[in-house]
Amino acid sequence: EAGVTQSPTHLIKTRGQQATLRCSPISGHTSVYWYQQALGLGLQFLLWYDEGEERNRGNFPPRFSGRQFPNYSSELNVNALELEDSALYLCASSFSLGNEQFFGPGTRLTVL
């Protein structure tokens, strides 16, 4: 069974541009979570989607947004990129609320 997949693996953008990151959850999982791991800051929660709805968001500005599609895949959009957005963005999925989360390999975003 395929695990959580993310694309692209690497993404290089310049300040002010927009980035779109994609995540496909494990088959049957309805919840998708996005996390940011910036250098030296550890993992931080960004967004949680379940059944197509945004259920919770972390302490990030509105230029971080996303959506979940009917097939439960998800997109994370980061607008007006800033240098400090450079980080590893990890997606995880689970069988809805409270279940074990399984992580994808991540997308490394570099903002120049």
Place this chain on the structure above:
Amino acid sequence: KNEVEQSPQNLTAQEGEFITINCSYSVGISALHWLQQHPGGGIVSLFMLSSGKKKHGRLIATINIQEKHSSLHITASHPRDSAVYICAALNYGGSQGNLIFGKGTKLSVKP
């Protein structure tokens, strides 16, 4: 003070040693994850537990809900165990859904 604290931050061991990594949390939780992150960045879920003890191969995880403390043990450590180990708490009731992460313990096992 972080809601999830891990110790030690760094740990160097000789191959074969028994290793313990500790995690304390101050929030009410419904479950606790132990995660392993290798240098490439990928994260593997090792355990999710809400009570007692779980074992998988050479790895053992325990949790004491009353004391708000969990431990990850590695028996007969091996260089391939070298990685960052992260504990993450799932908020009480899971209503917020997200994990709160410790800062990680960087383990290096020398041959």
